[in-house]
Every structure is written in structure tokens, then in C-alpha cells.
């Protein structure tokens with residue numbers, strides 16, 4: 001479903017070049033549920049933007065559903081759904097239902113299929129009570145449910161989520177997580193998400209990609225991630241220690257640490 005090889009992206013900021021993503025290679029098979037972790041500024045959103053065709057890579061190559069995202073944005077849009085937790089793709093002043101109808105027209109979804117899909121989304125995400133409410137009047141949790149439905153109305157093969165649970169209360173978070181698990185299990189939708197919420201990682205992801213300074217620092221299971229910091233059982237503590245061990249760009253990246261007992265005091 002996703003093939004990234006030597007992927008890189010630089011930005012020119014005045015006279016300096018920022019390497020947001022550097023020589024990143026990974027692949028994701030159809031049906032996987034993959035979480036992408038990394039400290040602030042690690043390059044996660046830039047990676048997502050390259051996956052979805054919003055940004056073109058400056059090095060390497062990427063294929064999503066067999067397409068080059070930056071060159072085949074329109075064709076790719078039919079195959080993927082995207083949710084940015086910090087932004088909405090819905091029309092701010094329109095009732096939620098009208099946003100969905102616009103999406104139907106944009107994606108040219110057949111009316112009957114659309115009605116079935118919308119009914120299914122309304123039932124699972126409990127949208128019925130606010131379909132006629134303008135998006136600007138929705139709570140964050142309601143808006144996120146609307147965004148998730150909007151991303152899935154055209155029944156994409158791949159769902160890409162950038163911090164989908166940011167700002168949600170525990171109950172809303174649980175609802176979103178349950179929904180994502182259901183889409184993955186029942187429909188076989190491949191899911192790739194970035195998050196700073198380790199609950200998302202533990203409860204959802206069978207596989208974790210850890211990005212550090214734009215590079216892949218770890219690719220494996222949550223158990224494998226824990227094993228990078230021997231002796232630590234809390235995932236928060238494991239990830240904190242890994243982030244603290246991250247060194248400035250150009251030096252060795254996040255790496256396995258010795259057991260806590262062997263570490264000199266004061267060492268992260």
C-alpha cells in the first residue's frame with residue numbers, strides 16, 4: 001500500500017536548508033495498522049504530507065496505492081482518506097450534512113452507495129444529532145467524528161491520520177479508537193496515524209515507526225519498542241527515555257539504551 005525509499009524533503013529557510021525528512025525507507029502492507037511516533041519537529045507531518053501528495057519529495061521516491069502522490073493527487077484522493085486532527089476539511093459555515101454532500105460531489109460517489117455509507121457512518125459515529133449543525137458550532141469531539149466520516153465516505157483503501165485524538169476527552173478518544181479498529185478489522189482499511197498519545201499507540205497499533213531527525217529510528221512492534229529500554233515497563237517512560245537519548249542532527253539517532261541500573265546517574 002505504501003512504499004517509501006530514500007525519501008527526503010528539505011525546506012529552504014532564508015539561507016539555511018532544513019532537512020525535515022532524510023533518507024526514510026519503509027513499506028506498509030494492505031490491512032496494516034501503523035503508528036508513527038517521534039519528538040516535535042521529527043518529520044512526521046512532512047512525511048504524511050508527502051504520502052498524501054500535499055508536498056513533493058526533494059529526494060527518493062514514494063508510491064501509495066501504486067501511485068506517485070505528488071503527480072497523481074486526483075487519482076490518489078479516490079484511494080485515500082486523510083484527517084488532520086488540528087485542522088478540519090469540513091466547510092466551516094455549512095451544516096455537517098452539506099459538507100458530506102459536497103464531498104459526495106467532489107468524489108463523484110454514486111447517490112445510493114453514498115446514502116448507505118452515510119447511514120453506516122451516522123450509526124457507528126452517532127452523528128445523527130448534529131448533521132444539521134454548522135461545523136463551526138460543533139464541539140471538537142463532534143467535529144472529529146464528522147471529519148472521520150468525511151474521510152471515509154468514498155470508502156478509501158488507506159486512511160492517513162495526523163494526530164486524530166488531539167484535544168479529545170477520554171470518552172471521545174475511546175470512541176474514535178474503537179471506530180478506527182472497526183474500520184481496520186471489518187473493512188480491511190489500512191491505517192497510518194501519527195500521534196503523541198501513547199494510548200493510541202498501545203491500543204491501536206500493531207506496528208510502530210519511530211521517526212527522529214527525519215530518519216527512521218525504529219520499525220517494529222510495541223513490545224519491540226519497549227525492549228529498547230530494558231527494565232522500563234511504562235510506555236511513557238520508554239518513549240521519554242528514547243526522546244531524551246535523541247541527539248542533534250548529524251549524530252547517532254535514537255538507539256537502544258542500557259538497562260536503567262547500568263546507567264550512570266543523570267544519564268537519560
Ligand SMILES: Nc1ncnc2c1ncn2[C@@H]1O[C@H](COP(=O)(O)OP(=O)(O)OP(=O)(O)O)[C@@H](O)[C@H]1O
Pocket residue numbers: 011012013018019020038039040041042043044045046047
Ligand atoms: N513549510 C516548512 N518550511 C520550513 N520548515 C518546515 C516546514 N514544514 C516543516 N518544517 C520543518 O521541518 C521539520 C519537521 O517538521 P514536521 O512538522 O514534519 O515535524 P513533526 O514531527 O510533525 O512535528 P510535531 O510533532 O511538532 O507536529 C521541523 O524542523 C520543521 O520546522
